[in-house]
Amino acid sequence: MLPTRFVRPAGGAAESANLYVANCGPAVGLSLSDVAAAFGAFGEVAGVHLADGSGPASSSASPTPALRKRPWGPGVYLVKDFVTAEEEKALEALAKRRVQHYGHAFLYETRNVDTKQFLGELPSFLSNVLEKIASFPGLDDERQAIDQLTVNEYSPGVGLSPHIDTHSAFDGPIFSLSLAGSCIMEFRKYSQGSRQPQPAAITNTEEENQSENPAHSSGSIRKAIFLPPRSMLVMSGEGRYAWHHYIPHHKVDIVRGNAVRRGRRRVSFTFRKVRSGPCRCEHSQFCDSQRDSARSSGGIEEDIRSHGMAS
Numbered sequence: 001m002l003p004t005r006f007v008r009p010a011g012g013a014a015e016s017a018n019l020y021v022a023n024c025g026p027a028v029g030l031s032l033s034d035v036a037a038a039f040g041a042f043g044e045v046a047g048v049h050l051a052d053g054s055g056p057a058s059s060s061a062s063p064t065p066a067l068r069k070r071p072w073g074p075g076v077y078l079v080k081d082f083v084t085a086e087e088e089k090a091l092e093a094l095a096k097r098r099v100q101h102y103g104h105a106f107l108y109e110t111r112n113v114d115t116k117q118f119l120g121e122l123p124s125f126l127s128n129v130l131e132k133i134a135s136f137p138g139l140d141d142e143r144q145a146i147d148q149l150t151v152n153e154y155s156p157g158v159g160l161s162p163h164i165d166t167h168s169a170f171d172g173p174i175f176s177l178s179l180a181g182s183c184i185m186e187f188r189k190y191s192q193g194s195r196q197p198q199p200a201a202i203t204n205t206e207e208e209n210q211s212e213n214p215a216h217s218s219g220s221i222r223k224a225i226f227l228p229p230r231s232m233l234v235m236s237g238e239g240r241y242a243w244h245h246y247i248p249h250h251k252v253d254i255v256r257g258n259a260v261r262r263g264r265r266r267v268s269f270t271f272r273k274v275r276s277g278p279c280r281c282e283h284s285q286f287c288d289s290q291r292d293s294a295r296s297s298g299g300i301e302e303d304i305r306s307h308g309m310a311s
């Protein structure tokens with residue numbers, strides 16, 4: 001039986017250029033744009049929508065979950081259940097390789113995008129997630145249309161080394177969707193002049209952070225957040241430009257005193273906007289654009305922490 005959202009218009013059958021299709025979507029290897037292309041040969045196709053649960057729901061299906069009023073950290077938000085279990089399954093099925101890039105390729109050697117390698121528009125199966133991202137409240141002064149996606153697959157015990165996503169590469173907030181498995185993500189803010197990441201045990205939780213009781217270690221403030229499957233992490237402002245983030249290389253995370261074993265795999269979808277000009281953020285200490293311009297004008301080079309991904 002068709003879900004109730006697909007109803008015949010009142011007054012009988014009406015002609016429509018919208019197609020409602022079953023048994024397709026990324027989970028079965030047939031994208032909605034393939035369907036649009038095939039039917040487009042016979043006439044106008046205004047839109048193709050899923051009429052069953054075999055893939056991500058059509059854009060009208062699941063509303064944007066409420067963004068927490070209070071950020072978890074400076075500019076950092078977590079939205080639980082950002083996608084449904086059904087959407088999660090369909091998206092996760094796409095992560096067949098360890099790392100995949102959509103929109104623009106990302107080069108880990110330079111931690112920058114390869115602007116010469118435009119890989120095409122983001123695929124249509126992401127339209128529901130992209131719409132929800134576009135309607136996040138509260139990010140208006142930073143909002144940009146997402147045009148780059150990195151899909152990462154993590155097996156148990158594999159993490160990500162501390163880094164700030166390169167300022168000159170990406171503009172505005174960064175959105176990271178967790179699928180299949182959970183993990184802890186740590187954030188660290190280094191004080192001016194402290195150069196090295198400080199080793200620190202993972203003990204603090206989202207709740208402790210919310211009570212504004214961050215763990216301090218010499219030269220840095222540390223906060224850890226638990227990312228459950230289907231949650232969307234938003235990094236904006238200071239949290240995006242001035243805090244390092246990383247995923248410890250653990251098989252088990254300690255969350256509220258309990259050991260949480262990481263799943264067989266975690267898949268993350270990281271959505272970003274490729275920057276077109278230099279970054280002019282307020283966090284010059286961490287800004288490669290401002291370091292480069294200071295260098296070319298003979299100024300003193302700022303302390304830019306190196307950051308790399310564990311892959």
Ligand SMILES: O=C(O)CCC(=O)C(=O)O
Nearest residue numbers: 150152160165176268270
């Ligand atoms: O896996 C994640 O959630 C984060 C990935 C990330 O930070 C990155 O690719 O820069």
Ligand SMILES: [Fe+2]
Nearest residue numbers: 163164165245
């Ligand atoms: Fe990152």
